[in-house]
Amino acid sequence: MDNPNHGQTCRRCGLASSTIVRSEPLCQVCFVKYVSTKTVKRLETFAVRHSEPDKERRLLLPLSMGVSSLTLLHILQGHLNRQIERTGRTGFSLHVVFVDCSIIDDAAPTVVSLRTVQERFPGPIYSTVRLEDIFKTQDHGHGETEPNDGSATAKLFALFSALPSPTSRIDVASNILTRLVVDVALSSSCEAVLWGDSTTRLAEKTLSETAKGRGFSLPWQIGDGSTPFGLAFHYPLRDLLKKELVAHASIVSPPLEPLVNISSSPAHQVAVSAKNTTIDFLMKQYFESVEENYPSIVANVVRTATKLETSxxxxxxxxxxxxxxxxxxxxxxxxxxxxxxxxxxxxxxxxxxxxxxxxxxxxxxxxxxxxxx
Amino acid sequence: MAPSPCALCHTNRALILRPKNHQKLCKPCFINTFEAEIHHIITANKLFHRGERIAIGASGGKDSTVLASVLKTLNERYDYGVELVLLSIDEGIKGYRDDSLETVKRNAQQYNMPLTILGYSELYGWTMDQVVEQVGKKGNCTYCGVFRRQALDRGAAKLGVQHVVTGHNADDVAETVLMNLLRGDLPRLSRTTSIVTSTPSAVANAESGVPNHTNIKRSKPLKYAYEKEIVLYAHHKQLDYFSTECIYSPEAFRGSARALIKNLERVRPSAILDVVKSGEDMARLIPGSDERCGTGGCATNTTEEAGGCGSSQGRSTGGEMADMEKRLQQNDNAADHGLEVEITTMKTPRKKNAPKKATHASTQVPRKAVNQTMGQCTRCGYLSSQNVCKACTLLEGLNKSRPKASIGQVDAEDDETSTSHLSNTMNQVGISGD
Incomplete structure (x- = not known):
C-alpha cells in the first residue's frame, strides 16, 4: 500500500508511481483521484441533476474526528465546490454533527478540535451534541448545545456504571450515538445520513454485531438505503479500505493527519489492557491484520453481508x-x-x-x- | 475466603465455574444441568422418535464420546426407545485415526453399542495418507471433508439406519458461521446453523422404507453445548476419549475463525451462543432461503459439503485465504477495467488485457445465494447438484495422477469389498481417467 515502489509507473497516467493500491501502482495524483471517485460514485442519487433548485436536499455527516469521517468531509467539500464551479449550484447541502463522547472517554475529541475542522472546511453547517443529551427530551438539532444539564449527565453516569463490561459500555454508547445522530438528522430535515465507515469498518461491524447476537439487524446496519429510523443511511466510503484512507490523509494537501484524533488510531488502542478488551476492538484488530494481505476478503465480507435481506x-x-x-x-x-x-x-x-x-x-x-x- | 456453595443445590461446595455463564456449580449439579440441557434440545426439536435406529458418528474424540455417553444415559433415563449404534470412519491417517479407533472400540464395549468401521480405502481406494502424499498437505481437508460426508451416509445405509447424529458443538457451529461470513458463503452458513439437515429424497423414499445413502437425516444434539463444558463433562464422568487433534492442520479460514471464537469467548462467555443465534437469524435473511418457515428447528436440504474440518474450494495449491484473495482481486480488476475502458480511453497494453480479464469475471463471479436443484451423481448415484458429485470429481483427479501400477492395487482392494457401490464406479473413473 504505502511502500514506495520506485521503478514502477502509474497504471493510469504513466508517471512514476508511489503507492500500490490493490496490487496496482498509482502516482499520488491518481491515488487521490481514485479515493475521491470511489466515494463520489456512491452519491449518484444526490447529483445536481436530481435536485430541484428551489428545494434544497440536506444530508447529515456525523463526524468522529477519525480519519474516515474527516476524509469523507474533505471529499464532499471538494465535490460540492466542483458542483458549484460546474453548475453554479450543488446537489445537496451538508450538515455536520459532532457527537461529544468525552463524558465516557477521556481521550475522546472535544469541541476544541471541532473548531480546527470548521476552519479548514467552512462550507457545511456544524452542530454538536453530547452523548448525555440522549436524556434530554427536546430535540438535539439546534446548533450549539445548550448549557450542560446536570441531570442528564448524572443519568448517563448512572447507566454506564450499571453496565457490566467494557463491551457492554461501548455497545450501549454506539447505539446511543446512532440515535442521537438520527435525532439531529430528523430535527434538521436531513433526508439521509452519510456515515464515514470504510470497507474495513463495515467488515468489523458485520462480525462484531454477529458476535453480539445482532445478526438479525445486519441488513439495516450495513446496507445503503432506507432504515427503520425513517431516513436513509449511506456509506460512501464503503469501497475504500481503512489503510487507503490513512494513506490518503497524509497525501492530500494540506494533509488531514493533524486533524485526526489520536484516540481513534490503532496504535493508541493497542495500549488498552487485555482484560479491558471489547468485542468491537477484537474485530478491529482482526480486520486491520486481514486487510494487510487480503484486502479483497475484507471487501467480500461486506458484499456478503449486504446480500442479506430485511426480514x-x-x-x-x-x-x-x-x-x-x-x-x-x-x-x-x-x-x-x-x-x-x-x-x-x-x-x-x-x-x-x-x-x-x-x-x-x-x-x-x-x-x-x-x-x- | 469461604468456599462458595453450589448455585443450584446450595448444599455442596461449588467446584466448577460453568464456562457458558460463569455459574458456580458442584459436580453433580453440573452433570445434571449438562444432561438436562441436551435432553431439552432433543425433545424441543423432536430429534428422535421411538423405535428409531440411530447411528452416532464416532471418532473417539471428546465430542462424539460425550455424545454417545449422554445419549445412552438419556435414552435409559427418559426412555426415548431408540436403538443406538456407533459408526466410525477410518480416514486412514496413521498415528491419529488408528489410535482413536482403538478408543472407539473400547467405547463400544463400555456403552454396549454395536460398532461399524468403514474405511476410505475400501470406499474410495485411497487413504488420507495416500491422498496427502499425492496432493500435499494444503487442501487435503477438502478431500477428507467430502469423503467423510459421503462415507457416513454410506455407512448408515449399510446399517439400515436413517438417522446419523454427530458431535458438532456450539463452538464448531459458531466457528462455521464466522468462517462462512469470511468466505462469503451464505448458503452454507444457512445449512450449518440448522440442528437438523436432511436430503430431499428423505421424503420421497420414506414409503419404500429401504434406506439408501441419499436419504439420511443428520442432527447435532450438542449444537448448543460449549466445547469447554463437553471437556468438563468428559473429565468428571471419566470418559475414555482420544484427545489428539488431526495431524493435518485446519485450513486458513477455519483456523482464523477458530481463533476469533476463542478470543470472543474470553471477552464475553455468551458470545459463542450469540454467534449461533445470529447465524440462525441470518439464515432467515438469505435471499431465496426457503426459510421464513418459522424459528429454529426447520430442516434444510444438504448436499455434499466440504465441511467437517473443511475447506472451501477444490484443490488449493497455496493457503486458502491467499487463493480466494487472488480470485476476488481478479474479479475486481475485471470489473474496474471494464468500467475504465468505457470512461477513459486506455493506452494499448491495457486494452489488450481488459477483454481477457472481463471474461474471467463472467466465469468467476462469486456464487449467488440461489437454490440448487438436486439430482444424482451419474457415477455413484450420490445426491448431487452436479452431474458428477464432488467425491467422484476429486477421485477422478486423484486417479488420473496415480501411476498405472497402483491402479492395479486399487483393483485388488476392490475385489475384497466388491459390494461397495462406489468402489466399482471408482474403477470406471480410474479407467476413463486414463
Missing part, C-alpha cells in the same frame, strides 16, 4: 435501546433453540423490557430502568 415479517415493535424492529421471538435471550432450559421464567418480564437479543446481552436487568426512553 419479511412485519415486526410490531422496536427494541427499546437500538430501536430496531423486532418480532416477539427476537425479544430477550430466552425462548429460542439455544435457550436450554425448560422453564422460561423471565419470558413475560422480558417482553415487558422490550430489548432485542443483542441489547439484552449488553444491558443487565438492573440497568434497564436507567436506559433513555
Amino acid at each position: 419479511t415479517s412485519t415486526p410490531e415493535r422496536r427494541c427499546r435501546l437500538c430501536k430496531m424492529p423486532i418480532t416477539e421471538d427476537l425479544l430477550g435471550i430466552h425462548g429460542w433453540g439455544g435457550d436450554e432450559t425448560d422453564a422460561v421464567p423471565s419470558s413475560g418480564a422480558e417482553l415487558g423490557h422490550g430489548l432485542c437479543y443483542g441489547c439484552t446481552r449488553s444491558v443487565p436487568v438492573e440497568a434497564i430502568d436507567l436506559l433513555p426512553t
